[in-house]
Amino acid sequence: MSRRTKSVGSTGWMGAKYGIRVRRRVQDVDSVAKSDFACPKCSTLTVRRVGSGRFKCRRCERTFASDAYNFRPPPSIFRVEKTEETK
Ligand SMILES: [Zn+2]
Numbered sequence: 001m002s003r004r005t006k007s008v009g010s011t012g013w014m015g016a017k018y019g020i021r022v023r024r025r026v027q028d029v030d031s032v033a034k035s036d037f038a039c040p041k042c043s044t045l046t047v048r049r050v051g052s053g054r055f056k057c058r059r060c061e062r063t064f065a066s067d068a069y070n071f072r073p074p075p076s077i078f079r080v081e082k083t084e085e086t087k
Contacts, residue, residue, distance in 0.1 A: 010034070029069050037071040040064070047071055 005012040010030040011023040037047040039057040046058040055064045055071045066072050 033069040038073075040073040 008014075008023065009027050011027045014023055014026070033049050036045040037055065038045055039047045039060065039062070041062050042057065042060045044057075044059050047055050047064065048058065049069070049071070050056045050063070052068045053065055055066055056062070057064075064071070064073070
């Protein structure tokens with residue numbers, strides 16, 4: 001199978017427009033946004049971006065709020081887990 005987009009990747013729809021710096025920036029953000037993240041609840045790589053700042057786990061069906069494109073586990077979850085461990 002031949003690769004349709006050689007180096008432009010997910011920014012192929014932009015064509016030659018917007019300049020290389022902008023296209024590379026979009027590609028960087030896209031590659032992070034489209035990847036799987038570790039679920040803070042069931043610790044599997046099943047969390048995907050479903051919308052701006054919204055991430056959902058395909059295994060336990062939980063939805064998390066995070067950055068618009070990057071997933072950072074909510075700190076409140078870790079705080080709760082830590083207090084439960086110390087009890
Ligand atoms: Zn999960």
